Amino acid sequence: MTATPDLFGPVQLGDIALANRIVMAPMTRSRAPGNLPNALMAEYYAQRASAGLIITEGTAPAANGRGYIDIPGIYSEAQVAGWRAVADAVHAKGGRIFAQVMHVGRISLPEFQDGAEPVAPSAVTPPGQMYTPSGMKPLGQPRALEEAEIEALVEAYGQAARNAIAAGLDGVEIHAANGYLPGQFLAPNSNQRIDRWGGSAENRARFLLAITDAAAKAIGPARVGVRLSPGNPFNDIADPDVEGTYTPVIHGLSGKGLAYLHFLDAKPAFDVIGLARQHFDGKIILNAGYDRARAQADLASGRGDLVAFGSKYISNPDLVERLRRDAPLAAPDQATFYGGDARGYTDYPALAA
Ligand code: 8OZ
Secondary structure (H helix, E strand, O other): OOOOOOOOOOEEEOOEEEOOOEEEOOOOOOOOHHHOOOHHHHHHHHHOOOOOEEEEEEEEOOHHHOOOOOOOEOOOHHHHHHHHHHHHHHHHOOOOEEEEEOOOOOOOOHHHOOOOOOEEOOOOOOOOEEEEOOEEEEOOOOEEOOHHHHHHHHHHHHHHHHHHHHOOOOEEEEEOOOOOHHHHHHOOOOOOOOOOOOOOHHHHHHHHHHHHHHHHHHHOHHHEEEEEOOOOOOOOOOOOOHHHHHHHHHHHHOOOOOOEEEEEOOOOOOOHHHHHHHHOOOEEEEEOOOOHHHHHHHHHOOOOOEEEEOHHHHHOOOHHHHHHHOOOOOOOOHHHOOOOOOOOOOOOOOOOO
16 A cells, blocks of 8 residues: 655655645746846746745747746756755755746737837737736737748757756646647647647647656756646637647647646546546646645545645745644735736745744
């Protein structure tokens, strides 16, 4: 018999040893003016370093991957220097940190990309709006990527992974959830290509598998994880056959020695985590809507190996200690989720010792 995994006990994740199975989920906080990671961000992440693993907010692998206000990038020297300060601050407190690499694709506006039209698999306009410094604006029609541009983006993910390691970060998470560029390739409504990057489920999975391979080749597969949200309609994703789409994804990501798959499974359309358990050779991180009891239950049942907490980490920098003591959690203030300064960011106190 194997012992029940302890939420508060150590676990090996790919190449690295984590102090516990509690993960800080990636969260966009829009506090990186100029797309540059900064000292305030370093302080924020260092405050949360008792997490077994921190996954940073989404950071763009290329200039045309930017969207939302003031998200950081990981494609320039200055950005790498900024991330180095973040990595150093977290490591000084004994933490571990992966960068989440996020290309937003069509979920952007020219004003976030120096005037350039956002790019996507196909020129399909999402119906949503985006918050900008001058108010809410409708998303526009993206430009369909040329095949050579797709190949350049695959390279950009490899380079982003190298940059993360050069910055001293511990690895990268490929953001393939929530309808951003990899998710736009996966879904038939946003991917209407008739070349090898679209059409069949295998073709729609090609971009995700290519960028994951590029990152794995750059820094070793044990430093790479992938986040998925099968069946999540966020950002105008519609897929009549989620199982058909994700079965080749899970098979394609298996057997490569990747560190983990991270599931946002708020709306599971089929038992994708069961499928991953059968085939995937790394760890499984569970996310969305977890509390202490559900986290312990899902570790005990073997559904997952680690549990990621999002909004609870905004307002509880010492979440590990609070969960350990079963202490009350502070509620986050939604008004300060995105943008602004230290308020609602680094001013949530830890419990008194
Ligand atoms: C909410 C607001 C801004 C960004 C995601 C990166 O959905 C996001 C995001 C969510 O993964």
